[in-house]
Amino acid sequence: MKIVLVVEDDTDIREMIAWKLTQAGYGTLCEGDGAAGLAAASGASDTAFGVRPDLVLLDWAMPKMSGIDVCRALRADPATADIPVILLTAKAQESQVERGFAAGANDYIIKPFSPREMLRRVDALLGRVEARA
Amino acid sequence: MMAVVVATGVCSFLCGLAAWAGVARRRRSRLRLVQREAAVRSALHRALDDPGHSTQIVDDLVAADRKLLEAKARALLPALRGEDRETLAQLLESRGATEAARRQCRSRHAAARAAACQVLGDVGSSFAVLDLVPLLDDHRPVVRLAAARALGRLGQPTGVVPLIGAVHTDEGERFNRVPVDVAADAIQQIRDWPVSLLTPCLSDPSEPTRALAVELLGRFQALDGVNAVIDLLESDPATAVRVRAARALGRIGSPHAVQPLIRCVRSGPVALRAEAMSALGRMGAVAAVPVLRVTLLDHSQRLDEVAAHALAAIGPQGVAVLEDIATDRSHPAGAACRRAMAARHALAAGLQPEPSPLAR
Numbered sequence: 377m378k379i380v381l382v383v384e385d386d387t388d389i390r391e392m393i394a395w396k397l398t399q400a401g402y403g404t405l406c407e408g409d410g411a412a413g414l415a416a417a418s419g420a421s422d423t424a425f426g427v428r429p430d431l432v433l434l435d436w437a438m439p440k441m442s443g444i445d446v447c448r449a450l451r452a453d454p455a456t457a458d459i460p461v462i463l464l465t466a467k468a469q470e471s472q473v474e475r476g477f478a479a480g481a482n483d484y485i486i487k488p489f490s491p492r493e494m495l496r497r498v499d500a501l502l503g504r505v506e507a508r509a
Numbered sequence: 510m511m512a513v514v515v516a517t518g519v520c521s522f523l524c525g526l527a528a529w530a531g532v533a534r535r536r537r538s539r540l541r542l543v544q545r546e547a548a549v550r551s552a553l554h555r556a557l558d559d560p561g562h563s564t565q566i567v568d569d570l571v572a573a574d575r576k577l578l579e580a581k582a583r584a585l586l587p588a589l590r591g592e593d594r595e596t597l598a599q600l601l602e603s604r605g606a607t608e609a610a611r612r613q614c615r616s617r618h619a620a621a622r623a624a625a626c627q628v629l630g631d632v633g634s635s636f637a638v639l640d641l642v643p644l645l646d647d648h649r650p651v652v653r654l655a656a657a658r659a660l661g662r663l664g665q666p667t668g669v670v671p672l673i674g675a676v677h678t679d680e681g682e683r684f685n686r687v688p689v690d691v692a693a694d695a696i697q698q699i700r701d702w703p704v705s706l707l708t709p710c711l712s713d714p715s716e717p718t719r720a721l722a723v724e725l726l727g728r729f730q731a732l733d734g735v736n737a738v739i740d741l742l743e744s745d746p747a748t749a750v751r752v753r754a755a756r757a758l759g760r761i762g763s764p765h766a767v768q769p770l771i772r773c774v775r776s777g778p779v780a781l782r783a784e785a786m787s788a789l790g791r792m793g794a795v796a797a798v799p800v801l802r803v804t805l806l807d808h809s810q811r812l813d814e815v816a817a818h819a820l821a822a823i824g825p826q827g828v829a830v831l832e833d834i835a836t837d838r839s840h841p842a843g844a845a846c847r848r849a850m851a852a853r854h855a856l857a858a859g860l861q862p863e864p865s866p867l868a869r
Contacts, residue, residue: 389588391550490589
């Protein structure tokens, strides 16, 4: 089973995404801030139990550490550099999208978002990663 | 003496016990709330997955949990689009949220009217336009803004004309009812309406109406409207409209706009010169490099920062000019050049650039 780490500070959105992913057959890990998300991505948090996620769904604006900083830190660490990252954010300006990709995101979903489309993007990204491997 | 000691001990013990009981009670109630929220969230997810039985799922909850579910659904709604949003909206509609909001539109309290706008914008059907449009004339700004934003979220094409009308000012009026940027943000969210609606607005006697039209043409990158926007850039009596026209041309990115923008950089109000430079940078207009270099070296109007950022945005030809000046440490524009190059590198690396005059 593929594991998706959901890092989002809004509990209702986070739980809804986790529910949708679970319904689609994915395992989920959930964190509510950037620092905890980074720890979970490297399998070092209490909730991760040493499990390394196959994909990270990352909000941009979060307490403690922004999604962009988390993304950059993931790319800088050889242990997590290859984990695909999808940024999920309300920041829709062209320059912001560019910044997201420059920080190392593989895909970008703008809020308001369609959960169904989000699932398709997760499927597609994981499919591409699997095909490459 | 002994009795006093015993009494003090007993009192301390009772106080400690009461404090402990209070802490335990608060912890229990927090835990109960977390459990309730989890149960309500689960019901909401089931309702989303099974729209046919969503009413039944909600009805199975106790009254207090139903209220909590409605609050959660309302909070979730602005983050969603697509089928799930439709399901949530229908669920709230079936719980009477729209009817309650329509009644609330007539409340004496401005906060209640603004809250009603929010609900109608998130949940309402196309008929909600009829409830929201009159509130664009509300005597309280907070309600007018809420109504404009709600019309945008509602996304009904019938909301476009009232929103354009809401920025209109008659002669002698000092303020428009809804700010241009709020109306532009709202209209930008509405799809499937003809951009040709904006054409008559470009020659409207009201300055905010012209500003809104030109702003929207830029946001929609309407290539068809480029000549009309160039006309406004060159001849509109209001500087604010000309500034927006320059920004719009930068967004549209037509090569026809390069020379008119260069003319604005050479002569014009400072705000217009700055915006024209930003637009040329955004367009990557290599033809503007000489005039930007002249402006960069002219320290009189403090436009060197904007000129430097525009040159950096243009690309290698602009960067060559910046490098040339930045190497001279004593040059007055050297610092601006170095900052612009640093911002360009930061942007390329995905780092937060320094606040740039180009940033909007």
